[in-house]
Amino acid sequence: MEFRKSKKEDIKDIMGIISQAQEYFRNNNIDQWQNGYPNVDSITSDIESGESYVLTQNEQIIATAYLSFEKESDYDNIYEGHWLSNENCAVVHRIAVKSDIKGRGIAGEVFKHIESMCYEKSIYDIKIDTHRDNKSMQKFLEKQGFACCGVIYLKDNSERIGFEKLF
Secondary structure, three states, rough: EOOOOOOOHHHHHHHHHHHHHHHHHHHOOOOOOOOOOOOOOHHHHHOOOEEEEEEEEEOOOEEEEEEEEEOHHHOOOOOOOOOOOOOOOEEEEEEEOOHHHHOOOHHHHHHHHHHHHHHOOOOOEEEEEOOOOOHHHHHHHHHHOHHHHHHHHOOOOOEEEEEEOOO
């Protein structure tokens, strides 16, 4: 498997995986990614900023994620809890795995690569958020060693549960 930066020619495959995730959320009554986001424009922007990544197996894209080492303004305020650290951190968004291989440890593999990149940059803190109803992601994050830290609100006032991992 290879974890690499996304390229513009990857957009179709990335959007295919995003569409599968949107369908999963819809089928499980999770109101996440149901408003036309993420879309081609947001993924294109992620690629142009160098913050979009894919995991490939046999040169086929099987997972996607956004990874940034920039400050996340949505995380400035947290309610019903607190962040574990205010140090420099990595921020992960828009992680999704091809639906036909979910449950095979692929998301965990993505996080292994993300943590490796963090080590290379001497960053030992990852923050991520998810929808309150996305119990499978919350369970996955806790299994990966993330702590539930509280509630954050996105720019559009959508509520999310904030998680953080120090390592």
